[in-house]
Amino acid sequence: MFVNCVYVHVKQEYLPEFIEITRKNHEGSRKEPGNLRFDVLQQFDDPTKFLLYEVWDTEEAAAAHKNTPHYQEWKTAVEGWMESPRKGVKHRVICPSDRSKW
Amino acid sequence: MFVNCVYVHVKQEYLPEFIEITRKNHEGSRKEPGNLRFDVLQQFDDPTKFLLYEVWDTEEAAAAHKNTPHYQEWKTAVEGWMESPRKGVKHRVICPSDRSKW
Numbered sequence: 001m002f003v004n005c006v007y008v009h010v011k012q013e014y015l016p017e018f019i020e021i022t023r024k025n026h027e028g029s030r031k032e033p034g035n036l037r038f039d040v041l042q043q044f045d046d047p048t049k050f051l052l053y054e055v056w057d058t059e060e061a062a063a064a065h066k067n068t069p070h071y072q073e074w075k076t077a078v079e080g081w082m083e084s085p086r087k088g089v090k091h092r093v094i095c096p097s098d099r100s101k102w
Numbered sequence: 103m104f105v106n107c108v109y110v111h112v113k114q115e116y117l118p119e120f121i122e123i124t125r126k127n128h129e130g131s132r133k134e135p136g137n138l139r140f141d142v143l144q145q146f147d148d149p150t151k152f153l154l155y156e157v158w159d160t161e162e163a164a165a166a167h168k169n170t171p172h173y174q175e176w177k178t179a180v181e182g183w184m185e186s187p188r189k190g191v192k193h194r195v196i197c198p199s200d201r202s203k204w
Contacts, residue, residue, distance in 0.1 A: 003143050005153065019196060026197040041105050041193035051107065051193060053155065091143035091153060094121060095128040 003091040004062065006052040014081035015047065021077045028070025034061020036102045048083060055102060103204065105193040106164065108154040116183035117149065123179045130172025136163020138204045150185060157204060
């Protein structure tokens with residue numbers, strides 16, 4: 001199990017479209033068997049910045065996500081909407097250590 | 103409901119102590135009525151960097167946390183262990199919008 005934090009900086013003019021397609025990506029991703037969370041957050045002091053908090057069971061599950069229609073659609077759609085390249089930061093879990101709490 | 107991401111950069115020599123006291127802070131925080139999550143994560147490519155993913159029901163709940171013994175103990179203990187000042191980034195929740203999914 002690991003957590004991938006994806007930091008996304010969106011051009012102001014594409015905020016509504018970005019939120020809509022990211023909701024769709026959230027809905028699809030939560031149905032993937034190896035996905036435990038897919039929180040979508042918007043920074044309070046800068047609404048053009050988002051955090052996708054993705055929790056995956058295995059490397060394979062995270063890799064499989066990249067081949068899903070909802071991810072592919074999201075990736076293609078947001079390509080021109082980024083203010084800067086998005087950045088993923090991978091983490092290991094310290095707490096909660098109990099798998100059932102995820 | 104909102105999410106506070108706290109980024110902590112710890113001096114290499116204090117990693118075990120930091121992890122131990124942060125586990126205690128996690129346990130105490132999860133018992134607070136206004137806390138929904140308190141994930142503790144360690145960055146894969148730099149184990150001196152941590153993310154505390156704190157989800158709070160209200161501003162009041164987050165403020166009350168600062169007065170708890172587990173937070174006070176954590177704050178005092180980690181003071182000399184930081185490589186740089188820690189940084190909190192506040193977010194509003196886009197997904198999941200259903201409160202029961204938190």
